[in-house]
């Protein structure tokens with residue numbers, strides 16, 4: 555018979571369930587998250603096809619994770635602000651704009667990383683094919 559799960563392990567597993575519910579919410583309702591996920595999947599496929607190096611996989615994984623996590627924080631901040639007030643308030647605007655700005659910074663960084671990894675290879679491929 556399997557050993558019973560102790561209380562702290564149970565809490566730990568429940569916390570995971572809530573975290574996955576949060577990711578499920580992002581997947582179902584956040585268009586920007588879906589777009590970033592699709593771009594991440596394309597970058598991974600490109601990495602496989604172009605056989606990028608291990609350190610490049612590390613950079614790619616960190617970048618994709620950073621952008622998706624930023625989208626999550628942005629969504630959480632938006633929900634918190636909307637919960638706190640339904641009125642227009644300068645601080646609500648700052649909170650939402652700064653959160654959106656942080657996502658943009660991550661996305662711009664991801665573009666730079668993508669160009670550094672794939673740019674030279676795609677350029678070479680272009681030169682060979684044309």
Ligand SMILES: Nc1ncnc2c1ncn2[C@@H]1O[C@H](COP(=O)(O)OP(=O)(O)OP(=O)(O)O)[C@@H](O)[C@H]1O
Nearest residue numbers: 632635639640641642643644646647648650651654
């Ligand atoms: N309560 C508020 N007070 C002042 N400005 C706000 C408020 N809510 C939203 N804004 C402004 O409107 C912008 C858009 O807000 P909104 O809540 O529509 O988010 P969003 O970026 O369109 O995200 P989503 O489409 O995912 O809900 C914010 O970035 C902010 O500048």
